[in-house]
Amino acid sequence: MRNPVPSNNDLQAFMAEHRIHEVECVIPDMTGIARGKILPKDLFLNSGHMRLPKSVLLNTVNGQQPDNAAFVGDTDPDMVCVPDLSTARIVPWAAEQVAVIIHDCEEFDGSPVALSPRSVLRRVLELYKVQGWQPVVAPEMEFYLVARHQNPHEPLQPPLGRTGKPEAGRQSYSIDAVNDFDPFFLELSRFCEVHRLGVETLIHEAGAGQMEINFTHGDAMDLADRVFLFKRTVRETALRHGIFATFMAKPMEAEPGSAMHIHQSILDAATGQNIFSDDSGAATPAFRHYIAGLQRYVPQIMPMLAPYVNSYRRLSRFMSAPINVQWGYDNRTCGIRVPESDPANRRLENRVPGVDVNPYLAMAATLGAGYLGMMEQRQPTEPMKTSAWDMDFELPSHMEDSIRRMRECDAVRDVFGGAFIDAFLAVKELEYATYNRVISSWEREHLLLLV
Numbered sequence: 001m002r003n004p005v006p007s008n009n010d011l012q013a014f015m016a017e018h019r020i021h022e023v024e025c026v027i028p029d030m031t032g033i034a035r036g037k038i039l040p041k042d043l044f045l046n047s048g049h050m051r052l053p054k055s056v057l058l059n060t061v062n063g064q065q066p067d068n069a070a071f072v073g074d075t076d077p078d079m080v081c082v083p084d085l086s087t088a089r090i091v092p093w094a095a096e097q098v099a100v101i102i103h104d105c106e107e108f109d110g111s112p113v114a115l116s117p118r119s120v121l122r123r124v125l126e127l128y129k130v131q132g133w134q135p136v137v138a139p140e141m142e143f144y145l146v147a148r149h150q151n152p153h154e155p156l157q158p159p160l161g162r163t164g165k166p167e168a169g170r171q172s173y174s175i176d177a178v179n180d181f182d183p184f185f186l187e188l189s190r191f192c193e194v195h196r197l198g199v200e201t202l203i204h205e206a207g208a209g210q211m212e213i214n215f216t217h218g219d220a221m222d223l224a225d226r227v228f229l230f231k232r233t234v235r236e237t238a239l240r241h242g243i244f245a246t247f248m249a250k251p252m253e254a255e256p257g258s259a260m261h262i263h264q265s266i267l268d269a270a271t272g273q274n275i276f277s278d279d280s281g282a283a284t285p286a287f288r289h290y291i292a293g294l295q296r297y298v299p300q301i302m303p304m305l306a307p308y309v310n311s312y313r314r315l316s317r318f319m320s321a322p323i324n325v326q327w328g329y330d331n332r333t334c335g336i337r338v339p340e341s342d343p344a345n346r347r348l349e350n351r352v353p354g355v356d357v358n359p360y361l362a363m364a365a366t367l368g369a370g371y372l373g374m375m376e377q378r379q380p381t382e383p384m385k386t387s388a389w390d391m392d393f394e395l396p397s398h399m400e401d402s403i404r405r406m407r408e409c410d411a412v413r414d415v416f417g418g419a420f421i422d423a424f425l426a427v428k429e430l431e432y433a434t435y436n437r438v439i440s441s442w443e444r445e446h447l448l449l450l451v
């Protein structure tokens with residue numbers, strides 16, 4: 001059953017109607033991991049908010065924190081986490097009736113916590129609001145189903161389907177390959193319906209065990225919330241069926257990586273008209289400025305679009321991933337693709353983000369880059385009519401270069417906030433330093449006895 005969205009006035013009725021016992025009070029940290037508390041229903045209703053250390057936002061993906069005094073203060077203070085009641089949903093896989101509600105992070109004076117990913121996206125959306133614009137986005141998410149895997153030193157393997165055999169080749173758009181995992185997808189579909197995720201279509205992608213889910217288009221904050229919840233839903237469903245689901249950008253060496261392509265257009269908030277098309281149906285200067293903004297700034301915001309060392313393994317020539325910020329009409333080799341559409345639906349697709357992104361930061365990043373392009377009235381290159389894979393690399397090739405470019409870009413600091421940029425890059429630097437301490441199997445194989 002599709003559960004309704006409660007307002008302040010009927011939250012208690014929502015809890016009573018669905019016989020809620022507990023509430024998962026969650027915030028997304030900088031990695032996109034859900035942090036928070038599980039509260040009994042009555043305690044949640046009576047408290048109205050929860051408190052967490054502000055430093056919890058600074059956790060790396062492996063649970064470390066940089067020296068956080070510069071970002072949260074010497075005393076490691078609390079922040080106030082206020083429930084966004086429009087996000088209230090039933091947790092469909094819970095043994096008892098449990099609700100989940102995403103919270104906003106606020107200072108004690110009510111101002112937003114600058115380090116919070118939701119605050120960063122809201123900051124960018126406010127820039128659009130001031131101009132009288134309303135972004136519309138639609139993400140496409142790729143992910144892999146893999147066999148249960150306990151030894152991180154061994155490669156991942158495709159799972160066994162109903163045939164009892166793993167996929168041995170690539171099955172792009174195969175209906176039978178999707179049907180091989182019918183029990184998983186039937187339960188996932190039911191969970192997504194109960195969870196109000198607005199999932200639209202399912203296809204089998206190019207990799208062995210690789211799937212893609214598309215979302216209906218809508219408000220950027222709502223879509224980021226839905227992607228945040230969807231990742232958890234997929235992982236939980238997979239575990240119930242004896243397999244793993246992974247949102248790593250490049251989980252298997254010989255298979256394509258997984259992306260989160262983001263379709264985006266901008267409406268005039270007063271009229272609802274797409275500002276990328278004029279009254280005659282032609283592309284507007286704003287459309288070209290937006291594309292130029294992505295071309296200029298995507299390479300400067302890559303830590304938000306490719307946040308881990310593994311992310312850069314996906315961005316490889318001839319592997320269904322972009323290597324530059326060329327753009328073209330219905331050209332999937334480009335980092336920026338303009339799908340065929342009528343004027344009312346003119347949009348572009350940012351194909352650079354990996355599916356490993358924090359969805360709030362990825363949405364903020366792509367909209368922030370487009371906003372800068374429009375405000376600076378930048379001009380794009382000519383559209384690519386051939387393969388962009390034949391062109392040079394334009395994106396950072398590794399994490400260190402990516403971090404450096406972001407730190408040096410003043411325009412990026414202005415849009416996303418200097419406090420956030422400094423703290424976010426401190427998290428990324430710590431993750432990168434931790435990775436660099438690991439001795440890989442390649443090094444043992446080729447250097448142990450040969451150098």
